[in-house]
Amino acid sequence: MATEIGTVTVLIGTATAVSTDGSIRHLQVGDKVFQNDLISTGADGAVEIHFADGSVMDLGRSSNALLDSEVFDPTTPMADAQDEALVDDVDLIQQAILEGADPTQIAEATAAGAGPEAGSEGTREPFYNQFNAPETRPDNGFETTGISFDFFDPEPTLGLLNTGDDAIFPPVNGDDPDVTPPNTPPQAASSNAITCEDTLLTFQLADFRYSDADGDTVQFIRIDSLPLDGQLFFNGIAVIEPGLEISAEDIENGLLTFMPEENASGRDEYGDDTTTGNMKTDYASFEFSVSDGTDWSPSSSTMTIDVTPVADAPELSVSSKEPRTVTINTYNVTDTAGTYTVLAFAAGVDPDAPDASPVDISIRGGTFAPGFGVSGATFGGANQGNPDEIGFDFNLGASEHLVVKFENDVTTVDVSFAWKHGYNYNSVTGSGAIEGETAVISFYMDGVLIESIEHAGGTDRVDGPFTFQPSSGVPFNEIRFSAKGEGDDYLINSITYTEWVDSGDEITVEAGDSVFLSISAALTDTDGSESITKIVVSNIPSGFVLTDGTNTFTATDDLNEIDVKDWDLSLLSLQVPGNAVYETTEFQLTVSATSEESLADSLDPSEVCGSLTATTEIPLTITVTALPPILLEGTRQADTLIGSEANEIIYGGAGNDIMTGGGGRDVFVWKSGDASAMRPASDTITDFNNGQADVLDISDLLQGEEAGNLTDYIRIEQVGDDVVLNLSPNGDGAEFQTITLQGTSLGDLGVGHFDPATQQAEIINSLLSQGQIQVDQS
Numbered sequence: 061m062a063t064e065i066g067t068v069t070v071l072i073g074t075a076t077a078v079s080t081d082g083s084i085r086h087l088q089v090g091d092k093v094f095q096n097d098l099i100s101t102g103a104d105g106a107v108e109i110h111f112a113d114g115s116v117m118d119l120g121r122s123s124n125a126l127l128d129s130e131v132f133d134p135t136t137p138m139a140d141a142q143d144e145a146l147v148d149d150v151d152l153i154q155q156a157i158l159e160g161a162d163p164t165q166i167a168e169a170t171a172a173g174a175g176p177e178a179g180s181e182g183t184r185e186p187f188y189n190q191f192n193a194p195e196t197r198p199d200n201g202f203e204t205t206g207i208s209f210d211f212f213d214p215e216p217t218l219g220l221l222n223t224g225d226d227a228i229f230p231p232v233n234g235d236d237p238d239v240t241p242p243n244t245p246p247q248a249a250s251s252n253a254i255t256c257e258d259t260l261l262t263f264q265l266a267d268f269r270y271s272d273a274d275g276d277t278v279q280f281i282r283i284d285s286l287p288l289d290g291q292l293f294f295n296g297i298a299v300i301e302p303g304l305e306i307s308a309e310d311i312e313n314g315l316l317t318f319m320p321e322e323n324a325s326g327r328d329e330y331g332d333d334t335t336t337g338n339m340k341t342d343y344a345s346f347e348f349s350v351s352d353g354t355d356w357s358p359s360s361s362t363m364t365i366d367v368t369p370v371a372d373a374p375e376l377s378v379s380s381k382e383p384r385t386v387t388i389n390t391y392n393v394t395d396t397a398g399t400y401t402v403l404a405f406a407a408g409v410d411p412d413a414p415d416a417s418p419v420d421i422s423i424r425g426g427t428f429a430p431g432f433g434v435s436g437a438t439f440g441g442a443n444q445g446n447p448d449e450i451g452f453d454f455n456l457g458a459s460e461h462l463v464v465k466f467e468n469d470v471t472t473v474d475v476s477f478a479w480k481h482g483y484n485y486n487s488v489t490g491s492g493a494i495e496g497e498t499a500v501i502s503f504y505m506d507g508v509l510i511e512s513i514e515h516a517g518g519t520d521r522v523d524g525p526f527t528f529q530p531s532s533g534v535p536f537n538e539i540r541f542s543a544k545g546e547g548d549d550y551l552i553n554s555i556t557y558t559e560w561v562d563s564g565d566e567i568t569v570e571a572g573d574s575v576f577l578s579i580s581a582a583l584t585d586t587d588g589s590e591s592i593t594k595i596v597v598s599n600i601p602s603g604f605v606l607t608d609g610t611n612t613f614t615a616t617d618d619l620n621e622i623d624v625k626d627w628d629l630s631l632l633s634l635q636v637p638g639n640a641v642y643e644t645t646e647f648q649l650t651v652s653a654t655s656e657e658s659l660a661d662s663l664d665p666s667e668v669c670g671s672l673t674a675t676t677e678i679p680l681t682i683t684v685t686a687l688p689p690i691l692l693e694g695t696r697q698a699d700t701l702i703g704s705e706a707n708e709i710i711y712g713g714a715g716n717d718i719m720t721g722g723g724g725r726d727v728f729v730w731k732s733g734d735a736s737a738m739r740p741a742s743d744t745i746t747d748f749n750n751g752q753a754d755v756l757d758i759s760d761l762l763q764g765e766e767a768g769n770l771t772d773y774i775r776i777e778q779v780g781d782d783v784v785l786n787l788s789p790n791g792d793g794a795e796f797q798t799i800t801l802q803g804t805s806l807g808d809l810g811v812g813h814f815d816p817a818t819q820q821a822e823i824i825n826s827l828l829s830q831g832q833i834q835v836d837q838s
Contacts, residue, residue: 062094065132066111073105073121095134097127106242120242122358245355246272248348251363253318256669257325257370261318265311268348268363276352281306281316284360287344289337290320290367305351318365320344323585325369329662336364338587339658343367369657370670372584374592376653378678380567381560381576388464388555390423393432399467399559404434407453407460411540412507421462422448424478424551429521431478431551434460438549445549449479450499452543459500459542462552468559469535475501476524480550482517497548503530504538514544522553568683572638575682579629581653593656593673595625597680599649605635634682638706639724641686642753649680689727712743720746725753730761730797735789740796748801750809750832756799757834761789767837771820774833778806778816 062079068091075087078098085091093099093109101107101123109117111132119125129135249269255261268281283304286292292299294306295315306316326336326343333341344367347360386399393402403418405411420435424446437447441454452459482496496517503510511530530536543549560576569575581595597606598621606613606622608631613622624632653676660672689707696714703710705723712719714734721728728745735741748754758774765773772791777784783804787797806812810830811823827833 062096063134064092064112065095065127065134066093066109066117067091068093068107069110069116070106070108072107074102075105075107075119076100093127095127095129095132099125099127118240118242120244120355122245123242243276243352243354244273246270246276246278246350246352246357248350248357248359248361250361251348252366253363254366254368255318255320256368257320258322259320259370259669261320261365262314263311263316263318264314265308268311268350269361270350270357272352274352276354277308278350279308279353280351281308281311282349282351282356284347284349287318287336287346287365289324289326289344290318290365292346293317293319302347318344320365320367323372323587323589325367325589325657327366327368327659327663329659339589368663368667368669369589369659369672371590371655371657371660371672371674373674373676374584374653374655375580375582376651376676376678377580378651378680379578380563381578382563383558383576384561385556385558389553390425390430390432393423394421399561401465402432403463403465405461405463406434406436407438407451408456408458409461411461411463422551424448429478429551429553431522431553432462433551434462436460441546443547445479449549449551450541450543451549452545452547454546459544459548462541464539464541464555466537466539466557466559468561469537470539470557470559471533471535472527472529472557473539474525474527474556476522476526476553477515477518478522478551478553479520480518480523481520497550498544499548499550500542500544501528502540502542503536504540505534505536507538510534510536518550524553525556566683567681568685569634569636570685571636571640571687574633574635577632577634577680579624579632579651581629581676583655585655589658590655591658592625593654594623595629595651595653596621596623597649597651599647600634601640601647603637603640605637607633607635609633636684638687641684642707642725644683644685647682647684649682650677651680652677689725714739714741716741717743718746719743721749721754722747725755727755727757728799729757730799732760732763732789734761735797737794737796740798742798742800744800744802746802748804750830753831755832755834756785758787758799759834759836761787761797762835763790765791765835765837770824770828770835770837773835774824775820776806776816776823776827781805783809 068075068087068089071087071089076099077085077087077091077093078100079085079094080096087093087099087107099107099109099119101119101121103122105121107119109119111117112134113132115132117125117131125131247270249271251267251269253261253263253267265278265281268278270278272278283292283299283302283306285302286299293316294304295310296317310316320343321338324338324343326338326340328341330339330341332339336342336345342364344365345362348363349357349360351357388400388402392398402421403411404421405416406419409416422433422435424431424433433448433450435448438444438451438453438460439455441452445451450460450462477499480497480499498514498516500512500514502512511532513528513531515526515528528539539555541552567575579595579597581592583590583592600606600613600615600620600622602615602617602620604615606615606624608624608628611624611627615621655674657672663672687707689709690704692701692703692708692710694701694712694715694717698715698717699712700718700720701710701712702720703722703724703726707724707726708721709727709729710719710721711729711731712734713731719728726749728748730743745754748756762773769791772793773788775786775788775795777786779800781803783801783806785799785801786795787799788795789797801809806814806816806823809827809832811826814823814826816823824833828835828837
């Protein structure tokens with residue numbers, strides 16, 4: 061039989077007791093509980109049990125407790141309260157007798173009265189009702205079936221009415237400090253945290269939302285599941301299993317962190333809520349529970365993590381290529397240090413086969429028809445050629461091959477043949493047909509055939525050069541020579557080609573020439589959230605032309621940049637005008653590439669934790685060397701000299717000359733002896749262009765000039781629409797050389813603010829400092 065250990069003294073809602081035999085009892089106030097009973101309370105239930113030793117157990121809602129020996133041990137010796145009370149009563153009675161009192165008069169009457177005594181009713185004696193019938197136990201018809209209906213929790217609005225009787229309703233509030241109200245577990249709530257792309261998220265306790273009816277604060281967080289994307293860390297160590305319980309203090313100290321995968325992001329603006337992950341509405345999520353230190357929340361809730369994208373600067377490279385002409389002939393065909401490789405393969409051998417083994421390259425010297433080919437004889441058919449030629453083996457039905465591989469891309473080759481004649485010796489068509497020996501030229505790019513063409517006939521000496529290229533004009537990096545069929549054989553006299561080689565960081569181009577550029581831009585973040593939106597070449601000097609063969613841009617003073625994202629970036633050419641510079645000059649261009657996040661137009665600036673666009677810039681320095689000027693020289697008579705668009709030196713000589721410089725920078729020169737007092741000269745320049753840095757060089761004409769006496773040699777005045785320079789070659793006041801700048805004003809020369817009557821020195825010095833006049837001065 062189970063041992064009785066306590067009594068239910070307070071009941072709110074419903075509570076049950078499960079005995080060790082499995083039977084279930086619905087408890088009521090006053091019910092006994094027994095050793096090893098399992099006590100359970102409902103969602104709105106609570107129970108208070110007083111044990112035999114006077115201790116009390118409170119059990120809150122939705123809780124369980126096993127009344128085992130750890131809760132209450134009936135075998136533990138304890139003082140008997142009644143015995144102690146009895147001892148106290150005996151001591152009181154003995155003390156009363158010693159003091160002369162009669163215990164029968166002062167003691168409380170018994171339930172049956174004060175005892176027998178005389179009276180009109182006589183003596184009262186106890187009455188005993190004897191039960192003499194035999195005891196029997198029915199053995200059929202009285203089977204125990206148990207309770208046939210279910211108990212249900214009462215409606216939340218129902219409850220017990222407290223009548224104020226503390227015997228039935230003991231105090232459960234602060235009025236009785238020995239009674240603790242049942243704890244209400246906290247409730248976890250949906251939560252969200254936000255970080256930036258490639259940025260560690262450090263959780264704070266406030267990130268975990270919850271509610272608690274008792275007003276308790278959260279003491280612990282439990283990680284109930286792990287995110288599928290990114291990684292949780294506790295104190296720097298990856299969390300790899302759910303169930304980790306973390307104190308509120310550790311969270312506040314920043315020990316719980318999360319790191320998204322590189323370049324990944326996820327926010328509501330992506331609009332894809334099918335799952336979590338990169339470019340989804342929620343990047344990651346995990347389940348968590350909260351504890352107030354007594355109870356855990358009855359169910360988990362979800363922490364979602366958003367990752368705001370941040371643009372990554374794209375990769376960008378700019379290279380320049382410059383042309384280099386290479387010729388392969390009998391002197392260097394076997395070299396291995398150049399930018400080409402020549403290989404020979406016997407007939408029937410596929411040069412692409414993994415086990416293809418090359419044979420020797422044949423070389424035939426001399427001056428009559430030197431050339432190179434494939435060593436080894438071919439057999440069968442008519443008119444077999446020399447064993448050192450590129451021939452066709454009739455028995456095998458295959459040709460020998462001479463393969464030339466180029467280190468850099470090539471667009472055309474110029475080929476000269478040797479020992480290739482114009483008569484057909486094919487045994488099928490017969491001799492005399494004018495087809496001639498036929499070479500097959502095949503173009504490849506990275507081992508893939510582009511096209512094959514044929515070239516027939518020749519003089520049996522050296523023929524060519526002939527220019528060959530694919531009909532599509534695409535570049536190639538390999539060319540193969542073979543013989544078409546029976547009777548075809550020949551040598552290669554030379555192969556000349558122009559390759560474009562990387563010029564590195566130093567880009568130098570001559571005025572009037574072009575420099576080839578190659579721009580490459582690629583995303584750093586390749587997960588699909590970014591795109592390259594523009595590739596810009598800027599700071600292009602005025603007059604320079606940028607083209608890819610299809611698109612063309614000419615820079616001006618007002619517009620010097622162009623977006624080339626949609627151009628063919630491998631075929632860019634920067635064309636420098638011939639009159640771009642008058643001396644070697646460096647130009648600083650800029651190439652930039654910009655990447656942009658797909659959410660750039662969707663996010664409010666306040667929500668952005670980094671830039672949604674990123675740009676990589678590369679400076680591009682181009683050194684332009686000036687073309688040597690063209691000399692345009694007159695006679696000792698009156699001449700009319702007209703220049704071109706190029707830079708020129710124009711020397712009229714003696715006589716009254718009319719000179720027109722044209723475009724470019726023109727230097728007009730006068731020499732000693734061109735004029736004299738006996739033969740004064742008057743020359744006219746029709747288009748002196750200050751903007752193109754035209755120059756008047758009178759350094760040889762003037763004799764003895766110095767910085768302090770130039771006004772003795774030069775007098776400048778405005779005459780109508782022209783500027784006139786009156787020169788005294790000897791500085792003695794005798795002016796016998798005049799130079800008229802037709803249609804030019806002092807203002808055009810930048811000296812219009814000076815008064816020629818009083819400020820000759822200022823005008824002359826200004827023109828000297830601007831480089832418009834050149835003199836010898838110490």
